[in-house]
Amino acid sequence: GNSVTQMEGPVTLSEEAFLTINCTYTATGYPSLFWYVQYPGEGLQLLLKATKADDKGSNKGFEATYRKETTSFHLEKGSVQVSDSAVYFCALATSNNNDMRFGAGTRLTVKP
Amino acid sequence: SAVISQKPSRDICQRGTSLTIQCQVDSQVTMMFWYRQQPGQSLTLIATANQGSEATYESGFVIDKFPISRPNLTFSTLTVSNMSPEDSSIYLCSVEFGESYEQYFGPGTRLTVT
Numbered sequence A: 001g002n003s004v005t006q007m008e009g010p011v012t013l014s015e016e017a018f019l020t021i022n023c024t025y026t027a028t029g030y031p032s033l034f035w036y037v038q039y040p041g042e043g044l045q046l047l048l049k050a051t052k053a054d055d056k057g058s059n060k061g062f063e064a065t066y067r068k069e070t071t072s073f074h075l076e077k078g079s080v081q082v083s084d085s086a087v088y089f090c091a092l093a094t095s096n097n098n099d100m101r102f103g104a105g106t107r108l109t110v111k112p
Numbered sequence B: 001s002a003v004i005s006q007k008p009s010r011d012i013c014q015r016g017t018s019l020t021i022q023c024q025v026d027s028q029v030t031m032m033f034w035y036r037q038q039p040g041q042s043l044t045l046i047a048t049a050n051q052g053s054e055a056t057y058e059s060g061f062v063i064d065k066f067p068i069s070r071p072n073l074t075f076s077t078l079t080v081s082n083m084s085p086e087d088s089s090i091y092l093c094s095v096e097f098g099e100s101y102e103q104y105f106g107p108g109t110r111l112t113v114t
Helices: none
Strands: A003-006 A011-014 A019-021 A023-026 A031-037 A044-050 A056-059 A064-065 A075-077 A086-093 A106-111 B004-007 B012-015 B019-025 B032-037 B043-050 B066-074 B075-080 B091-094 B101-103 B109-113
Touching: A003 A086, A011 A019, A019 A106, A023 A031, A044 A064, A044 B032, A044 B101, A056 B066, A064 B032, B004 B101, B019 B032, B032 B075, B043 B066, B043 B075, B043 B091, B075 B091
Parallel strands: A011 A106, B012 B109
Antiparallel strands: A003 A023, A019 A075, A031 A044, A031 A086, A044 A056, A056 A064, A064 A075, A086 A106, B004 B019, B019 B075, B032 B043, B032 B091, B066 B075, B091 B101, B091 B109
8 A cells, every 4th residue: 555654753953954854655556745844733734745756846945856766755955944843744645545645754853 | 725724723621522623614625634643643544524425434433433524515524522531632634635636734623631
């Protein structure tokens, strides 16, 4: 079945450091891939997405590239800010099923 | 995208009681879902709320415990019945929007059962 494996963390970085959160997936068919962010006390917000191989999703300085050959969708940001502190979820969805599969989530803390 | 609201935002309930959570969307959507997020964990799909028919439940979730209504294309309710402390979680509704299966989430209902 479809699944997502995500680096669990927690991850603690200093402000302006480089961020990578690893995500790999297993899926039948051709999944769409997503990163969601959950700020403290809030619901999930869609951060970025990619719908086919080699697509790059980007938003708010975050980027992730859909790599079919390595079945990966790693999240990166060149310079993190304190306001980026949140939990990040990798997810996939396909046309074969109605639901979305989520990774375990990675808690990021950015210190000034 | 869509604007999604949930009521209540949080509640503290006693063991054995029931709570109904409402989810309202500002536009008509075909697919609506209910998730549970236990403390410090990822999201688990409870069910797909189908308009005009019974909800489709995932393994481990049953209608008697989590009855769902979907009277139209903008509204759904989830009831958590006969609650126990193990039901303490955040409950989130979501809608599928667009052509790439992306989902948008409500702000969640934080439930504590004592």
